[in-house]
Amino acid sequence: MSGGRLGPAPSRAVSPYGQGSSANLADILERVLDKGIVIAGDIQINLLDIELLTIKLRLLVASVDKAKEMGIDWWEHDPSLSSRADGHRSLAEENRRLRAEVAALRRGEDRSPPELAPAEPEREAEPPQPHRAGRERGHERQHHRRVYRRGR
């Protein structure tokens, strides 16, 4: 086999791959972030070092129970997590709010900022566990990473 050329398929003008824009974001993210060939480029970006992203990606890569165990559940009510690329939400606003929530997490406070109308929780919300939330601190990223990679 050399090169893996396709057989003659002139009808494949439109690639059937990727399901276009309808593909489920979770399916795409788990492939492009978690799979594929990992080569260190010149831009050293360690995705796991980015707290916010890591927390969000737990939606895909950890069980909800695990995340709750770690005192993370604000994202259950976070509208940005069901974002669509064509949404009309103010991102700056979203980011401000998320940062505030992360800061609150770090301080181990109650995590819903007052301006957030509480969404209808699907599950019974568990009380926040401030002593566990402390684990989310930046300087404890080692632990963070371990949690993320667990079971790989």
Add this chain to the structure above:
Amino acid sequence: MGAPLSYAYAVTRPADGLQEALRAQRGVADAPVHLVEEAGMVAAVSHVPAEDFDERPLRRRLEDLAWLEAVARAHNRVVAALAGVATVLPLRLATVYRDDARVREMLRERGRGFGALLDRLADHEEWGVKLYVAPRTGPEPAGEAGAGGAAGAGASAGAGAAADSPGRAYLRSRRRQQHSREDAWRAAEEAARRVDAEARTLAVDRARHRPQQGELARGPGQNVANDAYLVPRGRAEEFRARVERAVAGLDGVRVEITGPWAPYSFATPPDPAPARPESREEAPAP
């Protein structure tokens, strides 16, 4: 304002149709995609602005889910376009180099490993198979039979049903729900077994993803298995049919098949000692 950086999507061997496939595509940051060739390999590359993709801004940007989504979709779009005409090795999101010369260097260094992997993946495509459990919620009042309720609920609950006290009726319906949940889980386990058995008759490899949960996971139902299979090209229809047949008749279980994907889940690091060892088979989520 630095010089633009080189964002690499995927590696493949030179082939007819690659240029054409890319001509119709815009990549990340809406940039055109070009090919960088070296040592018998080509990489698909876009020039992207340093103010978004250099180390510090990239860290910030990746926190923005809408931005991340746009980049992820663009990345997959380019990979998919290439996969339509050749066997490709998708690179992980945000593999960024200073310039095309550095991309060439990377191809020179790793060409051999890429070649071996490309040979293994040639003429195969990835298909995703997700199983969902959707326990039926039995009808609350005993009188409301049907409507998705467990078989034999309500109407056929027995002659005594009408005379039941509300408490008894409540307990009965709770029991029904409980049973239907248990049945659904049993069915899901059975489905997972059957799907895997059927899939393996055609697929040459399997990779497990964690079940998807939370807002990004599109229901309905709970995702209990999330696997990727490496299927010979041309057997896809058969594969789909077999997987669908495997779950036919199992109540409360839904299967979702996605694909074809470029072989993301089967592209392992080409060097023998990767910095981050990735096991092919992940432990299933607890």
